[in-house]
Amino acid sequence: MEAFAVPDVPEIEAGDDLADIVEERVDLRPDDVVVVASTVVSKAEGRTADLSEFPAGPRAREIASRLESATGDEKDPRFAQAVVEEGTELLMDAPFLLTETRFGHVTVNAGIDRSNVPGKELLLLPRRPGDSAERIHAGLAAAPPVVVADTCGRPFRHGQRGVAIGWAGMPASRDWRGETDREGHELEVTVQSVVDELAATANLIAGEGDGGTPIVVIRDWSFGDHEGSDELFREVEGDFVRQALREWHYDE
Amino acid sequence: MEAFAVPDVPEIEAGDDLADIVEERVDLRPDDVVVVASTVVSKAEGRTADLSEFPAGPRAREIASRLESATGDEKDPRFAQAVVEEGTELLMDAPFLLTETRFGHVTVNAGIDRSNVPGKELLLLPRRPGDSAERIHAGLAAAPPVVVADTCGRPFRHGQRGVAIGWAGMPASRDWRGETDREGHELEVTVQSVVDELAATANLIAGEGDGGTPIVVIRDWSFGDHEGSDELFREVEGDFVRQALREWHYDE
Numbered sequence A, B: 001m002e003a004f005a006v007p008d009v010p011e012i013e014a015g016d017d018l019a020d021i022v023e024e025r026v027d028l029r030p031d032d033v034v035v036v037a038s039t040v041v042s043k044a045e046g047r048t049a050d051l052s053e054f055p056a057g058p059r060a061r062e063i064a065s066r067l068e069s070a071t072g073d074e075k076d077p078r079f080a081q082a083v084v085e086e087g088t089e090l091l092m093d094a095p096f097l098l099t100e101t102r103f104g105h106v107t108v109n110a111g112i113d114r115s116n117v118p119g120k121e122l123l124l125l126p127r128r129p130g131d132s133a134e135r136i137h138a139g140l141a142a143a144p145p146v147v148v149a150d151t152c153g154r155p156f157r158h159g160q161r162g163v164a165i166g167w168a169g170m171p172a173s174r175d176w177r178g179e180t181d182r183e184g185h186e187l188e189v190t191v192q193s194v195v196d197e198l199a200a201t202a203n204l205i206a207g208e209g210d211g212g213t214p215i216v217v218i219r220d221w222s223f224g225d226h227e228g229s230d231e232l233f234r235e236v237e238g239d240f241v242r243q244a245l246r247e248w249h250y251d252e
């Protein structure tokens, strides 16, 4: 397996066709996987904004003032307003805002970035990253699978890593259930979320700073002969951590 | 960046020297990263066991019967005993056992596997995967960084993915704080857990079944000129999810 950044990607602007931009720079094969950082998908889709577009309502002002007292840092109620508008559920309101997005992804601040945004204050996540992936996939002549990735944190472990927030042209996961181990025994529950692993691989190369390498091609990797599954985001019913967080309150 | 499985790894047995096994099969370079599935580290370290080695005490019997009533499946109290002995804290006792291991990793069943274990019923995680990584690292002439990986699940997202449980010869994370984005603005908190991303990359190739490819070499990837951090496992103080789980109880 090989992974390389698409060279010389320009600064992406609203309306840019990411499929064209990749196509002009790499001879893609049908069994490549193209991993695109959500940042450039958002830019191409015009998902930039200024704080002034989010006049804070009473709930956002309350959230911001609670955050201020929890963290000791000044918080802009307009940012809280943006997070509330982008998220469907606020799972934690202190000491940071943990949200579920419209498309089921759980992340801090509804995934709104303040870095790598030229001339604007905020970069919102793509509205439907699955559709974004589908569009890029459909726009590529070789029609390789496409993963839209973001960098985000997680419980239990420090730091952040790349995860998939949208995908097209392949299932999210390899379902190994029913297959056997080296002893011929059936495997226990084992659904391997390969789109997340592909996003993590790409992130090793894309980085977080000014590298300018938001699109990574993964070559000579194969999904293999496995059942596939497209369930990636847990529903709250089976997500005990989310249930626990709903009942929990931050104690200053 | 390139990733390939070490070819023809034999069935690993207690006492095997994994560094020798890799050395005999691959011409390693100092800037490679060697990712080793915890399964074979455990086998080499003799961390296999039978259920009969874990006679169930009263607490394990209580845990097993609670699990039985929560799931409707039969549960062996000796397995619960093994989980209790391997873990330092039981974060959830239903509908599955979520534990913290001795070395700070939060995972189901203290990471005890029942697959890919020849002749024995259980495979325990390495006792100190960081030390295991250090030993393999020290045993390799080119002294490349080594990551010990496991496959495990996570909150919010279905399925499992590779993560690092031990590492040596490199920091766990790239610390981007203080560096700038494309606009010249300082990045917000961004600690990229590259050992987890390397483990995820390796897992794409290693797989979960009878593939027989537990050791993966990552070549032509570079940590780069960044600050490093070795904090990977969150302390409970800063881990709000763990705090929430401590207070939460499963409602049948």
Ligand SMILES: Nc1nc2c(ncn2[C@@H]2O[C@H](COP(=O)(O)OP(=O)(O)O)[C@@H](O)[C@H]2O)c(=O)[nH]1
Residues within 6 Å of the ligand: A008, A009, A010, A011, A012, A013, A037, A038, A039, A040, A043, A113, A115, A116, A149, A150, A151, A206, A207, A208, A209, A210, A211, A212, A213, A214, A215, B182
């Ligand atoms: N060429 C190019 N690179 C970009 C652009 N925007 C961001 N990047 C790069 O894309 C990579 C990922 O950026 P990041 O903000 O971490 O994206 P996220 O993980 O999707 O939030 C970094 O290497 C950035 O320098 C762009 O418009 N053009």
Ligand SMILES: Nc1nc2c(ncn2[C@@H]2O[C@H](COP(=O)(O)OP(=O)(O)O)[C@@H](O)[C@H]2O)c(=O)[nH]1
Residues within 6 Å of the ligand: A182, B008, B009, B010, B011, B012, B013, B037, B038, B039, B040, B043, B113, B115, B116, B149, B150, B151, B206, B207, B208, B209, B210, B211, B212, B213, B214, B215
């Ligand atoms: N060659 C070889 N492969 C093994 C051995 N044990 C497990 N594997 C392979 O290692 C890979 C990972 O196994 P898995 O049980 O998922 O390891 P874990 O993720 O560390 O729990 C699979 O491809 C297995 O077939 C062994 O002793 N020898």
Ligand SMILES: [Mn+2]
Residues within 6 Å of the ligand: A038, A039, A111, A113, A150, A151
């Ligand atoms: Mn982002």
Ligand SMILES: [Mn+2]
Residues within 6 Å of the ligand: A037, A150, A151, A207, A208
């Ligand atoms: Mn990023």
Ligand SMILES: [Mn+2]
Residues within 6 Å of the ligand: B038, B039, B111, B113, B150, B151
């Ligand atoms: Mn395992």
Ligand SMILES: [Mn+2]
Residues within 6 Å of the ligand: B037, B150, B151, B207, B208
């Ligand atoms: Mn595995």
